Amino acid sequence: MLDPVAGKLEHYMDLLSIRQKLVASNIANADTPGYQTRDIDFQSEYLTEIGETPQVREVSGLPVKNDGNNVSLDRESRLLAENDLRFQVASSLLHSQIHQVQLAIDVDKAS
Amino acid sequence: MSLFSVLSIGASGMAAQRTRAEILVENLANAETTRTPEGGPYRRKDVVFESAPAESPFASLLDNQMQAPEGVSVSQVITDTSAPERRYLPGHPDADANGYVAFPRINPAEDMVDLMDAARSYEANIASIGAVKDMIERSLDLLR
Numbered sequence: 001m002l003d004p005v006a007g008k009l010e011h012y013m014d015l016l017s018i019r020q021k022l023v024a025s026n027i028a029n030a031d032t033p034g035y036q037t038r039d040i041d042f043q044s045e046y047l048t049e050i051g052e053t054p055q056v057r058e059v060s061g062l063p064v065k066n067d068g069n070n071v072s073l074d075r076e077s078r079l080l081a082e083n084d085l086r087f088q089v090a091s092s093l094l095h096s097q098i099h100q101v102q103l104a105i106d107v108d109k110a111s
Numbered sequence: 112m113s114l115f116s117v118l119s120i121g122a123s124g125m126a127a128q129r130t131r132a133e134i135l136v137e138n139l140a141n142a143e144t145t146r147t148p149e150g151g152p153y154r155r156k157d158v159v160f161e162s163a164p165a166e167s168p169f170a171s172l173l174d175n176q177m178q179a180p181e182g183v184s185v186s187q188v189i190t191d192t193s194a195p196e197r198r199y200l201p202g203h204p205d206a207d208a209n210g211y212v213a214f215p216r217i218n219p220a221e222d223m224v225d226l227m228d229a230a231r232s233y234e235a236n237i238a239s240i241g242a243v244k245d246m247i248e249r250s251l252d253l254l255r
Contacts, residue, residue, distance in 0.1 A: 013250075017117075020246065023239065028120050028182050029160070032161060033159070080238060084242040084246060
């Protein structure tokens with residue numbers, strides 16, 4: 001639409017919201033017996049084609065509790081905050097891109 | 112892909128933890144109860160959680176493709192079947208022939224710790240709803 005950068009930003013924000021969804025799901029299931037933490041590989045997903053369905057995988061290497069659950073609330077809170085901040089950065093950048101187009105349109109009105 | 116469905120995941124977590132807290136409070140309140148409608152002393156209850164698709168009226172096709180991220184629900188409430196604790200109280204109206212009264216086998220410390228855990232998990236779900244709400248607001252700001 002605007003330019004390639006805006007398209008990349010959109011993809012980035014899409015992935016962030018998918019990841020945030022998985023984080024919310026992990027937090028909700030923090031006490032579910034046998035539940036395994038889920039996540040996406042952000043970097044490799046970002047490099048794949050826009051529009052492809054991200055691969056959800058189970059995270060390994062986390063300490064497993066007695067009931068077979070391996071959700072770490074510390075890890076999830078960190079990701080929750082991180083995704084939120086990254087999303088803020090991306091949306092500010094996208095906002096400034098849109099603002100530039102707006103300015104270009106308004107130049108005509110001003111003269 | 113909608114951020115709005117994440118809100119219902121958080122809500123499902125809150126609902127499940129609230130149910131758990133209710134059951135735990137019930138256990139604490141009935142720690143000394145010797146009479147129940149079913150007869151005998153009160154028996155300790157506990158919840159079993161299971162992951163379940165979060166209720167979202169607008170579940171999209173994409174969600175199905177990426178094996179919908181799941182919310183949580185209470186699958187069942189289990190009742191402790193272990194033998195009740197017997198205390199020698201001959202004057203008690205519920206005492207048996209030998210003077211023993213059956214009391215619930217409840218450890219208040221155990222239930223209090225679980226209750227704290229439920230409260231913290233509830234807060235964690237609120238935090239995730241807050242973060243997602245923030246992201247939705249940011250997206251809406253792009254329209255301004």
